[in-house]
Amino acid sequence: MPRAKKAPDVPADRLDEMLMRLKLSGIRDQLDSLLDEAARASLSTRETLTLLCEREIARKDHRRIEMALKLAHFPAVKELAGFDFEAQPSVDPKQIRDLAASRWIAHGENVLLLGPPGVGKTHLAIALGREAILAGYSVQFTTAMALGAGLAKAKADRRLDEKLLALSKPKLLIVDELGYLPLEPDAAHLFFQLVSRRYEAGAMLITSNRSVAEWGTVFADPVVATAILDRLLHHSHVLTIRGDSYRLRAKRRSGLITPPAGDRAPVGAASLHAVTADHQPNP
Ligand code: ADP
């Protein structure tokens, strides 16, 4: 009996299959054009292999960064390049560049960005988070409100341990807007548990419109607030931003709003600075 005719589907090319198995999708997808490029440039075998590896690594890095940016849940796209340092003289560009190198994240240190609304705290928090991702760290962004509500819900559902574990996974946890709204009564204890869990293991970046001296009120519990600050400030860089809201500056310039009489610094800015002056960044 004649043998059945071979199925019409052509078996995948062996090289293609091997590249797939090795998860070298960058090389696999562009193999022909990469080999053409190598031939046109008369590359040696070793140079060709280097080119292939470079493109594969570039593709993998790009994908990792895209994925990490998605997982971070940043509320907006903000970059350091878009931060106008001249408009914000209370921010030291050198200190921000140092922080952008992400060594503080490797060491599990904390950054506190304090100051009145509109001075660029969230912008800098996102931009530093982005730099951390580019440096290979995992980052998660949340607000104090969402964090408090999430922890309270996890506790009610008897999943607090699971939630705390999940929140201790990212190398950098950004908590934005602490102090804008009063936290739930239990939030201080929950936040304390989180900070203890991450202490010296994972970095945190917290932004707040309140000075650390006011955190007792923010947490509605001065004793727990002190315990939280004790851990947060141990290895910390505290940046106090002063000055006008960047949002309102543009409106003022266009004459929509009149500038405040006399001192242009908003109420509370001076005391914020005084309180945090003791906590200079670690060398
Ligand atoms: P905050 O979190 O301190 O309330 P934001 O970071 O949300 O302030 O800043 C308000 C808006 O102004 C954002 O759109 C931000 O990108 C922009 N902004 C603030 N400061 C600067 C700055 N120095 N350079 C460029 N944009 C800025």
Ligand code: MG
């Ligand atoms: Mg903000």
